[in-house]
Amino acid sequence: MKINLLLIVLFIALKGFAQSYSTSQIFAHNDYATARPFHTAYQNQVGYIEADIFLTAGELRVAHTEAELMNAALLEDLYLKPIQKLLIENNGYAYKGSDQVLTLMIDLKTGANTTLPVLIKLIESYPQLIQSKTFRVAISGNMPAVSEWSSYPS
Secondary structure, eight states: OHHHHHHHHHHHHHHHHOOOOOGGGOEETTGGGSSSTTHHHHHTTOSEEEEEEEEETTEEEEOSSGGGGGGOEEHIIIIIHHHHHHHHHTTTOSSTTOOOOEEEEEEEOSOHHHHHHHHHHHHHTOHHHHHOSSEEEEEEESOOOGGGGGGSOO
16 A cells, blocks of 8 residues: 555656657657658658758768668658648648748768758759748758858858
8 A cells, every 4th residue: 555655656746747748849860761751750740850861973862871872762852842842832831820840950971062052052942941930951960160151051
């Protein structure tokens, strides 16, 4: 009886320390490796979707390693086109009727000085991505020197 009472008191006490969370805090790591890249994460209203990219033959391909590049899809096909389509359908919002932000976390696997200009040019060809108040692109991985950051768009 005493043990049961102690367990109940501990449970109640620990519940008070639990933090609430929402799907906007979820990071879909290596999303492109799932059966339905982008779509499953989006349907679960995650806040962050990761895409590792390589610049190869002038194209941005999504893969975790160089060995996967032979069968790797284009960043544009997996993410940019579907996101733009949804932004248009949702009147500029990442998620219909919501101010929730969706961040596409792009991890540069090839050199920043060659990859970033190609990525910027590609993203600029999708105006809805740039104009949306609830869609962001964040860059990680091979980054340019801090002294060069001001030469890139925010």
